[in-house]
Amino acid sequence: MKITAVVVTYNRKELLKRVIGCLKDIPALSSIVVVNNGSTDGTDQWLAKQTGIEVITQSNVGGSGGFYTGIKHAYEDGADWIWCMDDDVFPEPDCLSELLKVALKQEANAAQPSIGILCPRRIQAGEVFVNECRKIDTTHTFASMHQGRLTVDVKEPVDIEGMVFEGPLIRREVVESIGFPNKDLFIFYDDTDYSLRAVRAGFRVVYVPDAIMQKEKFFSDDTWAEKQKKKKWKRRYQVRNSAYFNHHYGTTFGVRYVRTLTSLIGYLATALWLTISRRGYSWKDIGNLWSAYKDGINERLGCY
Numbered sequence: 650m651k652i653t654a655v656v657v658t659y660n661r662k663e664l665l666k667r668v669i670g671c672l673k674d675i676p677a678l679s680s681i682v683v684v685n686n687g688s689t690d691g692t693d694q695w696l697a698k699q700t701g702i703e704v705i706t707q708s709n710v711g712g713s714g715g716f717y718t719g720i721k722h723a724y725e726d727g728a729d730w731i732w733c734m735d736d737d738v739f740p741e742p743d744c745l746s747e748l749l750k751v752a753l754k755q756e757a758n759a760a761q762p763s764i765g766i767l768c769p770r771r772i773q774a775g776e777v778f779v780n781e782c783r784k785i786d787t788t789h790t791f792a793s794m795h796q797g798r799l800t801v802d803v804k805e806p807v808d809i810e811g812m813v814f815e816g817p818l819i820r821r822e823v824v825e826s827i828g829f830p831n832k833d834l835f836i837f838y839d840d841t842d843y844s845l846r847a848v849r850a851g852f853r854v855v856y857v858p859d860a861i862m863q864k865e866k867f868f869s870d871d872t873w874a875e876k877q878k879k880k881k882w883k884r885r886y887q888v889r890n891s892a893y894f895n896h897h898y899g900t901t902f903g904v905r906y907v908r909t910l911t912s913l914i915g916y917l918a919t920a921l922w923l924t925i926s927r928r929g930y931s932w933k934d935i936g937n938l939w940s941a942y943k944d945g946i947n948e949r950l951g952c953y
Contacts, residue, residue: 651679652745653728657715657814658736659686662695664865665736669702675745678732682722684715710952711835711886716814718832724824731819737865738815744769747860748818751806755853765823765852766844768809769816769860777801778864781856782811785845787895790903791911794895799856809856812844816862817854826850833950836883838890845898877919878929884920885941885953888913892945906946913942 654672658665665683672681681702685692687709696704705718716733723731732745748767755764771778783797795811814830817840827846830839844854868876892909899905916938923930944950 650729651727652677652730652732652818653723653726654678654681654732654734655684655716655719655723656681656734656736657684657686657712657719658688658692659709659715660688660690660692661736662688662690662692665692666695667739668734668736669699671739671742673701674742675740677745677749679728680723680726682719684719684722686710686715710832712814713830713834713836713839714832716830716839720819720824721829724821724829729821731821731824732816733814733819734816734862735814737867738771739863739865740769740816741861741863744816744860744862745818748857751855751857751860752818752820755855763820763822763852764855765820765847765850766812766854767818767860768812768854768856769862770856770858771815771862771864773864774866774869780811780813781809783807783809785810785841785898787898787900787904790901790907794891794908803856803858806855806857809854810845810848811841812854812856814840814843815864816860817844820852823847823850823852826852831950834890834893835886835950835952836890837887838894842894874923874928877923881930881934884916885937888916888938889941889945889950892942893948893950894945896946896948909942909945913938 656668672678683696683702683704685704685706707718720731751767752764779799781799782795786792786794786796827850830843847854895908896905917935920930920935920938924932
Protein backbone atom coordinates (compact mmCIF):
# COMPACT_ATOMS: atom_id res chain seq x y z
CA MET A 650 0.00 0.00 0.00
CA LYS A 651 1.48 3.31 -1.11
CA ILE A 652 0.62 6.34 1.01
CA THR A 653 1.80 9.77 -0.10
CA ALA A 654 1.64 12.90 2.05
CA VAL A 655 1.03 16.15 0.18
CA VAL A 656 1.91 19.39 1.98
CA VAL A 657 1.10 22.77 0.42
CA THR A 658 3.18 25.69 1.68
CA TYR A 659 3.62 29.42 1.17
CA ASN A 660 5.99 31.57 3.23
CA ARG A 661 5.80 29.56 6.44
CA LYS A 662 9.22 28.01 6.53
CA GLU A 663 9.37 27.45 10.28
CA LEU A 664 5.95 25.82 10.38
CA LEU A 665 6.83 23.70 7.35
CA LYS A 666 9.91 22.40 9.16
CA ARG A 667 7.69 21.23 11.99
CA VAL A 668 5.20 19.53 9.63
CA ILE A 669 7.98 17.67 7.82
CA GLY A 670 9.51 16.62 11.12
CA CYS A 671 6.16 15.10 12.16
CA LEU A 672 5.73 13.29 8.85
CA LYS A 673 9.22 11.81 8.89
CA ASP A 674 8.37 10.16 12.20
CA ILE A 675 5.47 8.23 10.61
CA PRO A 676 6.91 4.99 9.17
CA ALA A 677 3.76 4.01 7.24
CA LEU A 678 4.28 6.90 4.82
CA SER A 679 5.74 5.92 1.46
CA SER A 680 6.64 9.43 0.32
CA ILE A 681 6.31 13.11 1.15
CA VAL A 682 5.55 15.70 -1.53
CA VAL A 683 5.85 19.42 -0.77
CA VAL A 684 4.16 21.85 -3.14
CA ASN A 685 5.92 25.19 -2.71
CA ASN A 686 3.64 27.95 -3.98
CA GLY A 687 6.42 30.38 -4.82
CA SER A 688 7.57 31.11 -1.27
CA THR A 689 9.92 34.07 -0.83
CA ASP A 690 11.02 33.46 2.78
CA GLY A 691 13.84 31.01 2.08
CA THR A 692 11.59 27.95 1.97
CA ASP A 693 13.07 26.88 -1.37
CA GLN A 694 16.63 27.02 -0.04
CA TRP A 695 15.70 24.97 3.01
CA LEU A 696 13.87 22.38 0.91
CA ALA A 697 16.85 22.06 -1.42
CA LYS A 698 18.93 20.77 1.51
CA GLN A 699 16.40 18.14 2.61
CA THR A 700 16.43 14.45 1.77
CA GLY A 701 13.51 12.07 1.44
CA ILE A 702 11.16 14.79 0.15
CA GLU A 703 9.85 15.45 -3.34
CA VAL A 704 9.51 19.17 -4.04
CA ILE A 705 7.30 20.80 -6.64
CA THR A 706 7.79 24.54 -7.01
CA GLN A 707 5.22 26.68 -8.78
CA SER A 708 3.86 30.22 -8.68
CA ASN A 709 1.45 31.13 -5.91
CA VAL A 710 -1.83 29.68 -7.14
CA GLY A 711 -3.35 29.41 -3.68
CA GLY A 712 -4.20 26.39 -1.61
CA SER A 713 -6.57 25.00 -4.23
CA GLY A 714 -3.91 25.19 -6.94
CA GLY A 715 -1.40 23.63 -4.59
CA PHE A 716 -3.63 20.67 -3.75
CA TYR A 717 -4.54 20.26 -7.41
CA THR A 718 -0.85 19.91 -8.26
CA GLY A 719 0.02 17.71 -5.28
CA ILE A 720 -2.91 15.31 -5.59
CA LYS A 721 -2.37 15.02 -9.35
CA HIS A 722 1.31 14.22 -8.82
CA ALA A 723 0.62 11.63 -6.11
CA TYR A 724 -2.14 9.99 -8.14
CA GLU A 725 -0.01 9.76 -11.28
CA ASP A 726 2.81 8.34 -9.14
CA GLY A 727 0.58 5.46 -8.11
CA ALA A 728 -0.46 6.41 -4.58
CA ASP A 729 -3.22 4.28 -3.06
CA TRP A 730 -3.92 6.91 -0.41
CA ILE A 731 -3.12 10.63 -0.56
CA TRP A 732 -2.79 12.48 2.76
CA CYS A 733 -3.27 16.23 2.28
CA MET A 734 -2.46 19.06 4.63
CA ASP A 735 -1.52 22.73 4.87
CA ASP A 736 1.71 23.83 6.51
CA ASP A 737 0.02 24.80 9.79
CA VAL A 738 -1.21 21.41 11.01
CA PHE A 739 0.98 18.82 12.70
CA PRO A 740 -0.06 15.15 12.83
CA GLU A 741 0.44 13.16 15.99
CA PRO A 742 2.55 9.98 15.53
CA ASP A 743 -0.52 7.71 15.44
CA CYS A 744 -2.74 10.03 13.38
CA LEU A 745 -2.31 8.13 10.12
CA SER A 746 -2.72 4.71 11.74
CA GLU A 747 -5.97 5.82 13.39
CA LEU A 748 -7.32 6.96 10.03
CA LEU A 749 -6.33 3.71 8.35
CA LYS A 750 -7.80 1.69 11.20
CA VAL A 751 -11.26 3.04 10.37
CA ALA A 752 -10.76 2.37 6.66
CA LEU A 753 -9.69 -1.22 7.24
CA LYS A 754 -12.58 -1.85 9.64
CA GLN A 755 -15.04 -0.60 7.04
CA GLU A 756 -13.52 -2.72 4.29
CA ALA A 757 -14.42 -5.79 6.32
CA ASN A 758 -18.09 -4.76 6.13
CA ALA A 759 -19.06 -5.20 2.49
CA ALA A 760 -22.61 -4.03 3.21
CA GLN A 761 -21.50 -0.43 3.70
CA PRO A 762 -20.57 2.01 0.92
CA SER A 763 -16.85 2.56 0.50
CA ILE A 764 -15.07 5.16 2.60
CA GLY A 765 -13.43 7.57 0.20
CA ILE A 766 -12.00 10.20 2.56
CA LEU A 767 -11.03 10.10 6.24
CA CYS A 768 -10.58 13.34 8.20
CA PRO A 769 -8.71 13.82 11.49
CA ARG A 770 -9.63 15.89 14.52
CA ARG A 771 -7.68 19.13 14.90
CA ILE A 772 -6.62 20.55 18.26
CA GLN A 773 -5.78 24.25 18.55
CA ALA A 774 -4.35 25.63 21.78
CA GLY A 775 -5.65 22.61 23.66
CA GLU A 776 -9.22 22.82 22.32
CA VAL A 777 -11.01 20.93 19.56
CA PHE A 778 -11.07 23.00 16.37
CA VAL A 779 -14.12 22.15 14.28
CA ASN A 780 -15.31 23.30 10.85
CA GLU A 781 -16.56 19.93 9.63
CA CYS A 782 -20.30 19.40 9.22
CA ARG A 783 -22.61 16.45 8.71
CA LYS A 784 -24.65 17.99 5.89
CA ILE A 785 -24.27 20.63 3.17
CA ASP A 786 -27.62 22.39 2.70
CA THR A 787 -28.26 23.40 -0.93
CA THR A 788 -32.00 24.02 -0.57
CA HIS A 789 -32.91 26.50 2.18
CA THR A 790 -32.14 30.17 1.51
CA PHE A 791 -31.77 31.42 5.06
CA ALA A 792 -30.32 28.27 6.61
CA SER A 793 -26.60 27.86 7.06
CA MET A 794 -24.88 25.93 4.29
CA HIS A 795 -23.09 23.93 6.99
CA GLN A 796 -25.67 21.89 8.86
CA GLY A 797 -24.91 19.69 11.86
CA ARG A 798 -21.50 21.10 12.69
CA LEU A 799 -19.61 18.58 14.76
CA THR A 800 -19.16 19.19 18.46
CA VAL A 801 -16.34 18.39 20.83
CA ASP A 802 -18.54 15.61 22.20
CA VAL A 803 -18.14 13.45 19.07
CA LYS A 804 -16.37 10.30 20.29
CA GLU A 805 -16.84 7.87 17.41
CA PRO A 806 -16.26 8.15 13.64
CA VAL A 807 -19.12 9.98 11.94
CA ASP A 808 -20.07 10.57 8.32
CA ILE A 809 -19.77 14.18 7.10
CA GLU A 810 -20.23 16.15 3.89
CA GLY A 811 -18.15 19.24 4.68
CA MET A 812 -14.43 18.81 5.30
CA VAL A 813 -11.27 20.94 5.23
CA PHE A 814 -7.92 20.32 3.53
CA GLU A 815 -6.18 19.95 6.89
CA GLY A 816 -5.44 16.27 7.04
CA PRO A 817 -7.91 14.39 4.82
CA LEU A 818 -6.73 10.96 3.70
CA ILE A 819 -8.09 10.41 0.19
CA ARG A 820 -8.49 7.01 -1.41
CA ARG A 821 -7.16 6.62 -4.95
CA GLU A 822 -10.59 5.56 -6.22
CA VAL A 823 -12.01 8.96 -5.27
CA VAL A 824 -9.54 10.72 -7.55
CA GLU A 825 -10.30 8.23 -10.31
CA SER A 826 -13.99 9.02 -9.95
CA ILE A 827 -14.18 12.80 -9.40
CA GLY A 828 -10.79 14.10 -10.50
CA PHE A 829 -8.82 16.82 -8.75
CA PRO A 830 -9.76 19.87 -6.63
CA ASN A 831 -11.02 22.96 -8.44
CA LYS A 832 -7.76 24.90 -8.77
CA ASP A 833 -9.51 28.10 -9.85
CA LEU A 834 -11.01 28.70 -6.39
CA PHE A 835 -7.55 29.82 -5.09
CA ILE A 836 -8.56 29.62 -1.40
CA PHE A 837 -11.81 28.74 0.41
CA TYR A 838 -14.43 26.16 -0.53
CA ASP A 839 -12.06 23.97 -2.54
CA ASP A 840 -12.22 21.42 0.27
CA THR A 841 -16.00 21.65 0.74
CA ASP A 842 -16.44 21.35 -3.01
CA TYR A 843 -14.23 18.26 -3.13
CA SER A 844 -15.93 16.48 -0.24
CA LEU A 845 -19.41 17.16 -1.61
CA ARG A 846 -18.35 15.86 -5.02
CA ALA A 847 -17.04 12.70 -3.34
CA VAL A 848 -20.28 12.15 -1.44
CA ARG A 849 -22.36 12.68 -4.56
CA ALA A 850 -20.17 10.13 -6.34
CA GLY A 851 -21.18 7.54 -3.73
CA PHE A 852 -18.22 7.66 -1.34
CA ARG A 853 -18.35 8.16 2.41
CA VAL A 854 -16.41 11.00 4.00
CA VAL A 855 -15.71 10.12 7.63
CA TYR A 856 -14.48 12.24 10.54
CA VAL A 857 -12.22 10.24 12.90
CA PRO A 858 -11.94 11.87 16.35
CA ASP A 859 -9.14 9.54 17.53
CA ALA A 860 -6.86 10.72 14.70
CA ILE A 861 -5.29 13.91 16.04
CA MET A 862 -3.56 16.86 14.39
CA GLN A 863 -2.34 19.92 16.22
CA LYS A 864 -3.25 23.22 14.56
CA GLU A 865 -1.30 26.47 14.74
CA LYS A 866 -3.11 29.50 16.17
CA PHE A 867 -2.67 32.83 14.39
CA PHE A 868 -3.48 36.46 15.29
CA SER A 869 -3.95 35.61 18.98
CA ASP A 870 -2.50 38.93 20.18
CA ASP A 871 -4.10 41.15 17.52
CA THR A 872 -6.98 43.55 18.11
CA TRP A 873 -10.23 43.01 16.24
CA ALA A 874 -9.35 45.74 13.73
CA GLU A 875 -5.87 44.31 13.15
CA LYS A 876 -7.35 40.87 12.48
CA GLN A 877 -9.80 42.34 9.96
CA LYS A 878 -7.01 44.16 8.17
CA LYS A 879 -4.86 41.04 7.91
CA LYS A 880 -7.80 39.00 6.61
CA LYS A 881 -8.93 41.64 4.13
CA TRP A 882 -7.46 40.01 1.02
CA LYS A 883 -9.05 36.70 1.99
CA ARG A 884 -12.55 38.16 2.37
CA ARG A 885 -12.76 38.77 -1.37
CA TYR A 886 -12.16 35.08 -2.10
CA GLN A 887 -14.47 34.06 0.73
CA VAL A 888 -17.36 36.08 -0.67
CA ARG A 889 -16.75 35.08 -4.28
CA ASN A 890 -16.33 31.37 -3.59
CA SER A 891 -19.32 31.25 -1.25
CA ALA A 892 -21.41 32.85 -4.00
CA TYR A 893 -19.97 30.44 -6.55
CA PHE A 894 -20.63 27.38 -4.38
CA ASN A 895 -24.21 28.39 -3.61
CA HIS A 896 -24.89 29.26 -7.24
CA HIS A 897 -23.27 26.11 -8.59
CA TYR A 898 -24.92 23.64 -6.20
CA GLY A 899 -28.02 25.52 -5.08
CA THR A 900 -31.34 23.94 -6.00
CA THR A 901 -33.46 27.07 -5.44
CA PHE A 902 -33.30 30.67 -6.61
CA GLY A 903 -32.81 31.82 -3.01
CA VAL A 904 -29.75 29.68 -2.42
CA ARG A 905 -28.27 30.52 -5.81
CA TYR A 906 -28.60 34.30 -5.51
CA VAL A 907 -29.71 35.39 -2.03
CA ARG A 908 -27.94 33.22 0.55
CA THR A 909 -24.47 34.74 0.07
CA LEU A 910 -25.95 38.24 0.32
CA THR A 911 -26.85 37.61 3.96
CA SER A 912 -23.20 37.14 4.93
CA LEU A 913 -22.02 39.81 2.48
CA ILE A 914 -24.07 42.43 4.35
CA GLY A 915 -22.03 41.75 7.47
CA TYR A 916 -18.74 41.97 5.60
CA LEU A 917 -19.82 45.22 3.93
CA ALA A 918 -20.84 46.73 7.28
CA THR A 919 -17.46 45.81 8.77
CA ALA A 920 -15.61 47.22 5.75
CA LEU A 921 -17.66 50.44 5.88
CA TRP A 922 -16.90 50.97 9.56
CA LEU A 923 -13.18 50.32 9.09
CA THR A 924 -13.12 52.65 6.07
CA ILE A 925 -14.84 55.50 7.88
CA SER A 926 -12.61 55.06 10.93
CA ARG A 927 -9.53 54.78 8.68
CA ARG A 928 -8.44 51.49 10.14
CA GLY A 929 -7.05 49.65 7.16
CA TYR A 930 -9.95 49.59 4.69
CA SER A 931 -10.90 51.89 1.81
CA TRP A 932 -13.88 52.52 -0.45
CA LYS A 933 -12.18 50.36 -3.06
CA ASP A 934 -12.27 47.40 -0.68
CA ILE A 935 -16.03 47.80 -0.30
CA GLY A 936 -16.41 47.78 -4.07
CA ASN A 937 -14.21 44.71 -4.32
CA LEU A 938 -16.50 42.75 -2.01
CA TRP A 939 -19.54 43.56 -4.14
CA SER A 940 -17.62 42.68 -7.31
CA ALA A 941 -16.59 39.37 -5.71
CA TYR A 942 -20.24 38.48 -5.14
CA LYS A 943 -21.03 39.21 -8.80
CA ASP A 944 -18.04 37.12 -9.90
CA GLY A 945 -19.31 34.22 -7.78
CA ILE A 946 -22.85 34.11 -9.10
CA ASN A 947 -21.47 34.36 -12.62
CA GLU A 948 -18.99 31.57 -11.76
CA ARG A 949 -15.97 33.63 -12.74
CA LEU A 950 -13.07 32.17 -10.80
CA GLY A 951 -9.28 32.45 -10.78
CA CYS A 952 -6.74 34.60 -8.95
CA TYR A 953 -7.37 38.27 -8.17
